Amino acid sequence: MELTNSEYIRELLGRHGFRFSKSLGQNFLTAAWVPEDIAAAGVPEEGMGVLEVGPGIGCLTRELSKRGEKVVSIELDKALKPILAETLGDLENVEIVYGDAMKLDLAALAEEKLGGLKKAVCANLPYNVTSPLLTAFIRANCFDSITVMIQREVARRICAAPGCPDYGAFGIFVQWYMETELLFDVPPSCFMPQPKVTSSVTRLKRRSERPAQVEDEGLMFRIIRSAFNQRRKTLVNALSSQLGGITKEQAEQALINCGFDTRIRGEVLEIGGFAKISDEISRIAQADL
Ligand code: SAM
Numbered sequence: 001m002e003l004t005n006s007e008y009i010r011e012l013l014g015r016h017g018f019r020f021s022k023s024l025g026q027n028f029l030t031a032a033w034v035p036e037d038i039a040a041a042g043v044p045e046e047g048m049g050v051l052e053v054g055p056g057i058g059c060l061t062r063e064l065s066k067r068g069e070k071v072v073s074i075e076l077d078k079a080l081k082p083i084l085a086e087t088l089g090d091l092e093n094v095e096i097v098y099g100d101a102m103k104l105d106l107a108a109l110a111e112e113k114l115g116g117l118k119k120a121v122c123a124n125l126p127y128n129v130t131s132p133l134l135t136a137f138i139r140a141n142c143f144d145s146i147t148v149m150i151q152r153e154v155a156r157r158i159c160a161a162p163g164c165p166d167y168g169a170f171g172i173f174v175q176w177y178m179e180t181e182l183l184f185d186v187p188p189s190c191f192m193p194q195p196k197v198t199s200s201v202t203r204l205k206r207r208s209e210r211p212a213q214v215e216d217e218g219l220m221f222r223i224i225r226s227a228f229n230q231r232r233k234t235l236v237n238a239l240s241s242q243l244g245g246i247t248k249e250q251a252e253q254a255l256i257n258c259g260f261d262t263r264i265r266g267e268v269l270e271i272g273g274f275a276k277i278s279d280e281i282s283r284i285a286q287a288d289l
Contacts, residue, residue: 003059003087004032006192012057016083020193024077025126028056031190034149035124038201039063041183042122042147049114051143053101053123053133056080058087060124065091068120072113074101102132107140121146127195130154131170138177138204146178146204155182155200163268169228172271173221176211178204212272220278227266227274235266239281246281254280 002008009028012018020026029035038060043050052073055061057080064071071094075084078098088094095113097104110119121143125133130150137146153166159180160166174180183201188194214220226242227235236255240248252262258276266274 002032003057003062004030004035006030009057009192012083012086016079018079018083021077023128025054025128026056026077027127027191027193027195029059029124029190030192031186032059034186034190035060035063037184038122038124038147038149039067041201041203042120042145043067045118047117049110049117049119051106051110051114051119051121051123053121054126055084055088055096056124058084060122061088061094062091064122065094069093069117070114071095072097072109074099074104074109076100102129102136106136107142110140110142119143121148123147124149127151134158134174134204138174144206147183147201148204149186149199149201152185152198152200155202158202158204162270167267168231169221169225172224172274174204176217176271178206180204212275214275215279216282219282220274223278223281224266224274227269231265231267233265234263235260235269235277236262238266243281245285250281250284254284257284 009030043064047069050064050068050071052061052064052071055073055075061071061073073094074097076099081098084096088096097109119142121137125148127150131154134146137143156166157168157171158174159182160171181203183203186199186201188196188198222243223239226238229242230238236248236251239246239251254277255262255264257280260273
């Protein structure tokens with residue numbers, strides 16, 4: 001059984017009367033090296049518990065089962081149930097959970113199914129829900145690593161450094177909790193049906209400590225979102241017009257106190273710079289109350 005062989009996939013899906021759903025981001029892999037390499041990157045050691053989202057017909061799931069102690073895979077499309085029973089039914093360490101990964105409590109599911117194992121996410125994600133799923137994996141706060149194939153454009157945003165055009169609020173959010181690494185690209189020709197865009201595999205490793213200290217994480221992320229909502233504006237203008245309760249003079253004073261030029265734009269600031277500015281704005285706002 002070759003789960004990435006195009007002829008085999010056509011025959012299998014045809015026999016089960018399966019139709020691809022675009023809205024579920026169903027692009028199945030047709031190149032054997034891709035699931036092998038994703039599993040090798042995502043499950044590098046023995047004894048790990050792996051969470052997958054979207055097994056499709058199970059090509060990556062099979063690779064994960066060779067490397068992981070236990071694999072739990074969430075699939076939304078129940079039409080895949082008889083297909084997965086056929087392709088993965090012989091694997092004792094794989095459990096498929098039918099449901100919507102966006103609605104499930106992932107931390108509770110991982111605890112229930114993967115217990116005391118070291119936990120990792122490894123998946124070829126449905127592209128229409130990449131960012132909310134990544135956010136849910138990070139917020140679950142129980143996965144040591146998250147190795148995912150996603151659109152190249154999103155992967156670049158997640159891994160972007162200050163000053164790059166791809167640098168933005170979502171990437172900073174991810175980098176606050178995780179160390180990010182862009183591993184390799186996968187062209188559209190490796191999928192059925194072929195997507196319009198190139199994909200990239202990226203690995204996120206949970207940080208043992210945040211990259212900087214900050215008093216109020218919520219305020220820092222509001223500052224970051226303000227800075228990138230209007231990225232062509234200076235940080236002073238973005239903050240005074242969007243943050244609420246901060247005057248232009250106060251924003252300027254905060255930047256000066258932190259040692260930054262008052263004409264600086266948010267897109268060149270490192271996370272630590274945002275943390276510093278956040279603490280300074282808290283201080284100035286409190287002093288003025
Ligand atoms: N892993 C397979 C592969 O690599 O060939 C299929 C990956 S395909 C890009 C995405 C899979 O995610 C599909 O099987 C789709 O049905 C499933 N899916 C889409 N949205 C989902 C959701 N909210 N929860 C769980 N699975 C979902």
